Amino acid sequence: MGWDLLVLTVVPFVVSITCWWAPVTLGRLLSLASGVLSFALALLLVPAKTTTAAAGWLRVDALSVVFLVAVTFLYAATTIFSIGYVRPGGASEANARYNRRFFAGLNLFAWSMAMAPMVNGLALLWVAIEVTTVVSALLVAIDDTDGAAEAAWKYVLIASMGLGIALLGTVIMYYAGTSVFGTGYELFYPKLLGAAGRFPAGVVRLSFVLAVLGYGTKMGLVPVHTWLPDAHSEAPTPVSALLSGSLLAVSFYAILRFYQISVRAIGPTFPRDVLLAFGIASLGLAALYLASQRDLKRLFAYSSVEHMGVLAIGMSFSAPIAVVGVLLHVLAHAAAKGTAFFGAGSMVSKFGTKEMTRLRGGVGGLPWSGPMLVLAVLGLCALPPFGIFRSEFLIVSGGLRDPHDAVAAVLIVLVTLATLGLTWFSSQTLLTPTPDGVLRKETSGWIVCSMVIGLGALALLGVHPPAQLSDLLTRAAHELRGVS
Amino acid sequence: MAILLASSTPPVPSTFSGGAEAIALVVLLTEFAMFRAPLSRSQIRLYGFQSLAVSALAILVAATQHVPELYALAGLSFILKVLLVPGIMLRLLKDAQIDLAASNRLGVASMVLLAIAASVFGFFVVGRLPVHAHVLPAPALGLAAAEILVAFLLVILRADVVSQAVGFFSLENGVSVASLVVASGLPLILEVAFLFDLLVAVVVFGVLIRVHHGRTRTLSTDTLDRLRG
Numbered sequence: 001m002g003w004d005l006l007v008l009t010v011v012p013f014v015v016s017i018t019c020w021w022a023p024v025t026l027g028r029l030l031s032l033a034s035g036v037l038s039f040a041l042a043l044l045l046v047p048a049k050t051t052t053a054a055a056g057w058l059r060v061d062a063l064s065v066v067f068l069v070a071v072t073f074l075y076a077a078t079t080i081f082s083i084g085y086v087r088p089g090g091a092s093e094a095n096a097r098y099n100r101r102f103f104a105g106l107n108l109f110a111w112s113m114a115m116a117p118m119v120n121g122l123a124l125l126w127v128a129i130e131v132t133t134v135v136s137a138l139l140v141a142i143d144d145t146d147g148a149a150e151a152a153w154k155y156v157l158i159a160s161m162g163l164g165i166a167l168l169g170t171v172i173m174y175y176a177g178t179s180v181f182g183t184g185y186e187l188f189y190p191k192l193l194g195a196a197g198r199f200p201a202g203v204v205r206l207s208f209v210l211a212v213l214g215y216g217t218k219m220g221l222v223p224v225h226t227w228l229p230d231a232h233s234e235a236p237t238p239v240s241a242l243l244s245g246s247l248l249a250v251s252f253y254a255i256l257r258f259y260q261i262s263v264r265a266i267g268p269t270f271p272r273d274v275l276l277a278f279g280i281a282s283l284g285l286a287a288l289y290l291a292s293q294r295d296l297k298r299l300f301a302y303s304s305v306e307h308m309g310v311l312a313i314g315m316s317f318s319a320p321i322a323v324v325g326v327l328l329h330v331l332a333h334a335a336a337k338g339t340a341f342f343g344a345g346s347m348v349s350k351f352g353t354k355e356m357t358r359l360r361g362g363v364g365g366l367p368w369s370g371p372m373l374v375l376a377v378l379g380l381c382a383l384p385p386f387g388i389f390r391s392e393f394l395i396v397s398g399g400l401r402d403p404h405d406a407v408a409a410v411l412i413v414l415v416t417l418a419t420l421g422l423t424w425f426s427s428q429t430l431l432t433p434t435p436d437g438v439l440r441k442e443t444s445g446w447i448v449c450s451m452v453i454g455l456g457a458l459a460l461l462g463v464h465p466p467a468q469l470s471d472l473l474t475r476a477a478h479e480l481r482g483v484s
Numbered sequence: 485m486a487i488l489l490a491s492s493t494p495p496v497p498s499t500f501s502g503g504a505e506a507i508a509l510v511v512l513l514t515e516f517a518m519f520r521a522p523l524s525r526s527q528i529r530l531y532g533f534q535s536l537a538v539s540a541l542a543i544l545v546a547a548t549q550h551v552p553e554l555y556a557l558a559g560l561s562f563i564l565k566v567l568l569v570p571g572i573m574l575r576l577l578k579d580a581q582i583d584l585a586a587s588n589r590l591g592v593a594s595m596v597l598l599a600i601a602a603s604v605f606g607f608f609v610v611g612r613l614p615v616h617a618h619v620l621p622a623p624a625l626g627l628a629a630a631e632i633l634v635a636f637l638l639v640i641l642r643a644d645v646v647s648q649a650v651g652f653f654s655l656e657n658g659v660s661v662a663s664l665v666v667a668s669g670l671p672l673i674l675e676v677a678f679l680f681d682l683l684v685a686v687v688v689f690g691v692l693i694r695v696h697h698g699r700t701r702t703l704s705t706d707t708l709d710r711l712r713g
Contacts (some may be wrong), residue, residue: 123674130681134688141695149695150708156692157648161639162684164655167678168662175666183551183669206613230711381546461619 002053008111016107033363035076042072062475067117070334075110084446122188151234162217169210176203196264204265211258218251222281232301237345245334272316279312290421322398323477332387339454343373361434381419387461500548508627535565553672603630633659
């Protein structure tokens with residue numbers, strides 16, 4: 001099965017380079033094919049236990065596959081959306097140049113995010129995540145507006161500083177390993193996990209805190225989240241969808257790898273307490289900020305901070321069902337947030353603004369994407385029958401079995417508060433009467449198609465997740481908790 | 485008597501620990517000098533000097549700890565951080581045609597006092613941490629931590645894009661010092677990957693600095709305050 005890892009490593013990268021030089025139409029079609037192929041290959045990895053390639057430098061286990069599925073699903077859906085959202089622009093050379101740059105960047109960004117869960121080891125993981133930063137910073141700035149330039153600068157500076165701290169965490173973890181392996185060794189996962197029980201506890205604690213702080217910057221954990229609302233709101237909408245649904249998840253994956261090692265080295269209490277502190281802060285602040293937003297994409301950006309808080313809190317619960325819920329939440333959030341941003345993109349295309357005070361009558365003006373955006377928002381609010389309902393239900397169930405079950409109550413209160421803000425502002429935008437003169441018409445069939453796919457996946461995860469996927473989540477949860 | 489003398493005399497530092505501590509101190513002092521530097525150009529040159537010290541540390545570790553791969557790393561680090569990165573940044577300043585006086589959010593004295601406080605905090609906190617080994621010069625690691633904290637202050641207290649970028653590059657130098665001290669055996673391929681990543685990051689910083697200057701005709705970050713809430 002190692003061949004599919006190699007294909008996943010090569011295809012999006014080659015397509016990215018091709019898009020830079022090829023005619024616009026060919027680049028768009030190749031991007032679509034690359035997205036769909038990548039997702040299909042990721043699905044093929046779902047039943048496999050562990051797959052390696054490239055002399056062990058590429059390795060996926062159940063935990064990696066969960067994140068690979070989330071990334072490639074959104075990659076495929078976003079390429080479909082982008083074909084409708086980014087117009088080819090006829091004979092205009094400026095538009096053709098924008099198309100080439102955009103699709104080259106989009107494929108490279110997706111490639112770097114897919115590489116993160118595929119590489120074997122903490123050092124290469126850091127390299128992959130650093131590449132996601134530099135590529136996505138350029139994509140945030142691609143629209144060349146004042147807002148985009150400001151957001152891109154803040155993003156690249158803050159995220160790079162955070163990754164500097166994450167690198168220090170990686171170096172310290174390497175140092176922890178030298179007590180077992182001597183001064184020269186590779187930071188491969190099986191090696192680290194096998195010997196983690198003999199690592200010095202204090203050094204591992206320091207490494208874990210630095211990793212959470214560093215990668216937490218990219219994940220959008222409070223108080224190191226400040227780049228996130230700006231970048232999500234100012235980036236082109238397909239990039240916002242990937243930033244929110246995939247990039248944050250990939251950063252969470254990096255934290256989970258440190259968690260996995262730390263649990264074996266120092267036991268679960270300390271890593272859980274650290275994640276709980278960041279999780280409560282993130283969920284609490286996001287719930288407050290969701291109640292005061294005026295920009296539709298910024299609203300969804302704070303919703304991402306909220307859901308990252310839910311993930312961190314979920315990992316702080318000791319019950320295994322909560323960990324399964326967390327992993328399902330990663331997949332469901334990718335589908336829901338992707339769909340929500342696609343809907344926001346449809347609204348922005350239709351009304352020409354992101355300001356919610358000027359966005360009115362979305363459902364009336366957009367016969368398909370408007371109602372689907374309402375459903376996506378309900379999905380984000382964890383209402384049944386969508387996947388986030390199931391995942392949060394599992395997380396809360398796990399929390400109620402925890403000795404500190406009061407945290408589950410805090411989680412429910414804060415999520416409810418966030419739901420109020422999200423539904424109030426979304427309903428103001430979507431369910432109000434359509435202004436006169438606005439035609440009841442979609443801007444693109446491709447956008448509708450991407451939203452149907454996202455919503456379908458979200459419903460599938462909520463109503464009846466496939467048996468192989470449930471098995472994958474259980475195996476990944478066991479890997480995380482150190483149970484074979 | 486001999487036992488008494490042996491227990492009361494501090495151990496003589498090895499060439500490695502003495503050299504590593506001296507170089508780490510130079511790296512930290514260079515960071516302080518950046519606060520004092522009146523022009524962005526001088527800041528970039530100080531970064532080049534700081535990187536030279538980091539390359540020298542790599543050679544010292546290679547020679548005293550018998551890690552020959554680090555000679556290659558020192559060479560690469562020299563080419564990239566001493567020549568290429570400062571070269572790219574100086575070229576950017578030349579193209580922008582701004583002989584920028586670095587813009588401080590506080591007076592130099594206040595900034596240096598804050599930096600001293602951050603250094604002391606970093607140095608002593610790391611001293612209390614359980615990161616110890618026979619070959620490890622703990623003061624050098626403390627100095628690296630101090631350097632990282634001062635780099636954060638540099639980014640926060642300077643209000644122009646060039647200084648902020650240099651602050652990030654300096655932070656990376658601090659991490660490099662820590663890496664050389666505690667993880668000198670890190671495989672060369674990974675070290676090269678880290679350096680390549682830095683190069684890509686420098687290019688992206690350069691592109692975004694160009695975009696910023698193209699839109700505002702200034703390198704100041706005072707205009708970057710539209711996005712709030």
